[in-house]
Amino acid sequence: MSWHNILLVARREVAQVMALKSFWLTLLLIPIALAVGPLLSERLEDDKPTRVVVIDRAGGEAAAALQARFVFERDQRTLAALSRYVRRHKLERADPQAPWAQHDRWYTPADVAAFRRAGGLDAALARIEAVKASDTPSFEQPPAAYDIVPATGALATATGPALTAGAERLIRAEKDAPAAERADVVLLVGERYPADPTVRLWSNEQPRPAFVASVQEVLTAELRQRLLMGSGLSPQQAAAVQSAAPAIAVTTPPPGGGVREAMLVRSIVPIALAYILMMGLMLSGSWMLQGAIEERSKKLLESVLACISPEDLMYGKLLGALVIGLSMLTAWLGAGAVVAFATQGAIADMIRPALAPVTSPAAIATLIYFFVMGYVAISILFVGIGALADSMSEAQGYLMPILLAILLPVTFLLQAILSGNGGALVQVLTWVPIWTPFTVMARLGSGISAIEVIGAGVVLAAFVALEVVLLARLFRQSLLAQGQKAGLKVLIERLRPAREG
Numbered sequence: 001m002s003w004h005n006i007l008l009v010a011r012r013e014v015a016q017v018m019a020l021k022s023f024w025l026t027l028l029l030i031p032i033a034l035a036v037g038p039l040l041s042e043r044l045e046d047d048k049p050t051r052v053v054v055i056d057r058a059g060g061e062a063a064a065a066l067q068a069r070f071v072f073e074r075d076q077r078t079l080a081a082l083s084r085y086v087r088r089h090k091l092e093r094a095d096p097q098a099p100w101a102q103h104d105r106w107y108t109p110a111d112v113a114a115f116r117r118a119g120g121l122d123a124a125l126a127r128i129e130a131v132k133a134s135d136t137p138s139f140e141q142p143p144a145a146y147d148i149v150p151a152t153g154a155l156a157t158a159t160g161p162a163l164t165a166g167a168e169r170l171i172r173a174e175k176d177a178p179a180a181e182r183a184d185v186v187l188l189v190g191e192r193y194p195a196d197p198t199v200r201l202w203s204n205e206q207p208r209p210a211f212v213a214s215v216q217e218v219l220t221a222e223l224r225q226r227l228l229m230g231s232g233l234s235p236q237q238a239a240a241v242q243s244a245a246p247a248i249a250v251t252t253p254p255p256g257g258g259v260r261e262a263m264l265v266r267s268i269v270p271i272a273l274a275y276i277l278m279m280g281l282m283l284s285g286s287w288m289l290q291g292a293i294e295e296r297s298k299k300l301l302e303s304v305l306a307c308i309s310p311e312d313l314m315y316g317k318l319l320g321a322l323v324i325g326l327s328m329l330t331a332w333l334g335a336g337a338v339v340a341f342a343t344q345g346a347i348a349d350m351i352r353p354a355l356a357p358v359t360s361p362a363a364i365a366t367l368i369y370f371f372v373m374g375y376v377a378i379s380i381l382f383v384g385i386g387a388l389a390d391s392m393s394e395a396q397g398y399l400m401p402i403l404l405a406i407l408l409p410v411t412f413l414l415q416a417i418l419s420g421n422g423g424a425l426v427q428v429l430t431w432v433p434i435w436t437p438f439t440v441m442a443r444l445g446s447g448i449s450a451i452e453v454i455g456a457g458v459v460l461a462a463f464v465a466l467e468v469v470l471l472a473r474l475f476r477q478s479l480l481a482q483g484q485k486a487g488l489k490v491l492i493e494r495l496r497p498a499r500e501g
Contacts, residue, residue: 009316374437433463
């Protein structure tokens with residue numbers, strides 16, 4: 001075995017693949033997606049509030065109550081989101097007595113009122129700004145869910161068919177129409193309300209159940225207020241009865257700390273590496289096969305084998321395939337690291353905790369070992385197909401069954417791990433060498449014992465060693481047997497040890 005010859009072959013394989021446009025497009029695919037994804041998501045995200053036009057002909061109290069309710073709901077959501085933000089970044093010291101620094105609770109109207117008295121979101125962010133680190137991402141307030149506006153013009157006084165026509169004209173208007181000429185929902189409170197408690201809705205789509213429930217709750221409370229006052233209670237007493245509610249303490253794990261949430265976050269990088277291994281193998285395998293078929297069709301193998309041994313050619317091809325795979329892995333992981341540590345935003349906030357399970361030396365060594373060994377194990381199959389096939393159509397005939405046999409169980413495996421299922425399928429695939437790399441890498445996030453990792457690594461190493469021995473025999477016997485169809489009997493003969501003498 002000559003390392004000089006092996007390196008020459010590997011360098012030629014790498015140069016041949018790098019000359020392909022498809023390689024560079026593939027290499028840049030994930031970095032471009034990571035760069036463009038947040039921009040597209042911001043543009044595609046529809047964060048405009050639902051525009052609700054209210055026609056209140058019962059004195060205006062119902063419209064005012066709805067407006068107050070939806071403002072309260074937004075402040076409540078803002079308070080909850082701010083609490084999660086403070087808890088995630090450990091910023092409670094900004095104001096330990098503030099409602100947003102006290103997490104185990106369901107925020108009540110009293111909490112919202114205290115939040116408003118303290119200056120609302122602006123005052124809270126000013127306190128947080130004084131203590132947060134410079135690399136802490138900024139808080140993003142949840143958008144308003146609803147924009148409640150009173151009806152204007154002819155619609156405010158229209159009745160009968162004119163009312164229906166005016167409401168339908170608003171809800172059928174284009175999204176880019178001026179705000180005064182469109183609506184998502186038109187709500188009518190009749191002049192006989194509450195004697196006739198019917199409230200009519202026109203909507204451009206099926207209204208959200210939460211919106212209908214809020215409208216019903218607000219108007220129900222308004223009706224009860226009137227009934228309580230009618231029974232002799234003062235407005236203050238009626239309001240006290242209406243607002244009586246238990247204070248609910250809610251205990252939740254910190255952001256990313258829930259069992260399922262933490263498992264999903266910790267599994268992002270290991271499962272992504274398993275997917276990268278699959279993608280890299282499929283792509284580099286097709287490139288390797290294409291190069292091998294071209295060499296045979298152009299009669300280049302005879303010239304190459306006149307200078308080097310079949311074993312050197314085989315090892316060179318395997319080394320070239322490994323270099324291609326590692327270059328793609330490095331580029332993709334590098335792009336992910338840049339997004340995680342050099343940028344801000346939702347993707348960066350997700351990637352940073354996802355890197356936690358793969359930052360220890362043992363985890364890094366495990367990932368590198370199983371990625372490299374898995375790449376070699378599958379690449380050996382592709383090199384063997386390249387040695388057997390004389391055309392791409394013949395190579396595809398060998399390749400498709402192998403790819404299906406590898407990818408289908410891996411697909412089911414990854415779904416099982418994401419769903420938290422560590423059953424028999426996961427345990428079996430851990431010890432079947434052809435699927436071992438995918439299984440072990442994917443299980444690093446959800447948990448796998450050191451004994452299983454070591455045992456699976458030994459089994460995989462023995463499998464690769466056996467593959468190399470069999471491939472060397474197949475390579476030597478098949479390279480110059482051009483034009484001979486390799487049936488099962490011939491294939492078995494080529495895999496047997498060469499006879500002496």
